[in-house]
Amino acid sequence: MVNQNRLLEEFLRLIQIDSPSKGERRVADYLKARLTELGFEVEEDQAGKQFGGDAGNVIARLKGGRPELMFCAHMDTVQPGEGIVPRLNDGIITSAGETILGGDDKAGVCAILEALQVLRENHLPHPGLVVVFTVAEEGGLRGAKALDIAALGAEMGYCLDAGGPVGTVINRGPAQDQFTAVISGRAAHAGISPEDGISAIQVAAEAIMRTRLGRIDPETTANIGLISGGQATNIVPERVELKGEARSLDENKLAKQTRHMRETLEEVSRKRGAKLTMDWVPSYPALNLPAESPVIRLAVKAFQRLGIVSRVSQTGGGSDANIFNSKGLPTANLGIGMEKVHSCEEFIRVKDMVDMARFLLQVVELAIQ
Numbered sequence: 001m002v003n004q005n006r007l008l009e010e011f012l013r014l015i016q017i018d019s020p021s022k023g024e025r026r027v028a029d030y031l032k033a034r035l036t037e038l039g040f041e042v043e044e045d046q047a048g049k050q051f052g053g054d055a056g057n058v059i060a061r062l063k064g065g066r067p068e069l070m071f072c073a074h075m076d077t078v079q080p081g082e083g084i085v086p087r088l089n090d091g092i093i094t095s096a097g098e099t100i101l102g103g104d105d106k107a108g109v110c111a112i113l114e115a116l117q118v119l120r121e122n123h124l125p126h127p128g129l130v131v132v133f134t135v136a137e138e139g140g141l142r143g144a145k146a147l148d149i150a151a152l153g154a155e156m157g158y159c160l161d162a163g164g165p166v167g168t169v170i171n172r173g174p175a176q177d178q179f180t181a182v183i184s185g186r187a188a189h190a191g192i193s194p195e196d197g198i199s200a201i202q203v204a205a206e207a208i209m210r211t212r213l214g215r216i217d218p219e220t221t222a223n224i225g226l227i228s229g230g231q232a233t234n235i236v237p238e239r240v241e242l243k244g245e246a247r248s249l250d251e252n253k254l255a256k257q258t259r260h261m262r263e264t265l266e267e268v269s270r271k272r273g274a275k276l277t278m279d280w281v282p283s284y285p286a287l288n289l290p291a292e293s294p295v296i297r298l299a300v301k302a303f304q305r306l307g308i309v310s311r312v313s314q315t316g317g318g319s320d321a322n323i324f325n326s327k328g329l330p331t332a333n334l335g336i337g338m339e340k341v342h343s344c345e346e347f348i349r350v351k352d353m354v355d356m357a358r359f360l361l362q363v364v365e366l367a368i369q
Helices: 004-015 025-037 103-121 142-146 200-210 251-272 294-305 320-326 350-367
Strands: 041-044 058-062 065-074 086-089 092-095 127-134 156-162 168-173 175-184 214-217 220-229 239-248 275-284 311-314 331-335 347-349
Touching (some): 004 086, 004 350, 025 041, 025 127, 065 350, 103 156, 103 347, 127 350, 142 320, 168 294, 175 200, 200 220, 200 239, 214 251, 220 251, 239 251, 275 320, 294 350, 320 331, 347 350
Parallel strands (some): 065 127, 156 331
Antiparallel strands (some): 058 127, 086 092, 092 347, 214 220, 220 239
């Protein structure tokens, strides 16, 4: 019943509407109109006003039986994501190569829209449905954090926002903490009196070399991703700023890693006579759904009905599902087949989007049995 050509046309249309994080206005308006056409009660919250965005989360409801299900995808894309020119070759969609594709996460959006279209045009029985298209997912899950999740009224949900093959059901994801550290040394002329200076860059370099980074263990990672500082080659650099993160599926391991990173920077700064200010901010909590929970069992059963091999697994990335679960709405994240996301080599297969739409229809059918 899924119309592949219609789904493909929707996807190609949607990815050509620019929607960088905090700039989702045009996509939000488009989706509100589409959901209204499908018979949903549609609203937009004020989430964007909390972080300088031009649009809020789009929330749509369709009354039905129990249990109420929530389907979620995000509207924003990473950069370079403006002026996308899609290419279709042998069932695989890419960009022309100068931008990302935007399948993350418009492939999820389109799979949801196609499933809803089939549902309505065939008058299929369904539970109560809540559709949430979030803003500013990239770079902090800000739309989901600002969403009134309790008011949704859903009992379980699915985010269509993970890489990996269709059939992947994510039940565990890491918590993330982020930091900004400023190392303050002492400026001096690099040619005349370098011994009078304290190089903040040298302090930072030594600290970074002594810090455990990358894959710490199977559940924990850490990274220092941004460094800036210095004024000129003839000045011993007085100030350096570092930005980094740590993630772990285990909250205790996360605390241990953040403590190690903080203490290493403190120790090296103190030894070198520099000053350190460091600010750690929790970014999002861990996702931890029991494999036997109803939302996971329903997904696995739906894939089985379709003859698709399912795999319940963990991920190293965060998603809106982390926020939904932390606020009491059991939500699994799903692999939708997108690959090489956040790069200009990103691609997705048309078949995978079709299979995800079929999956959603199967979930709807099973939910009311």
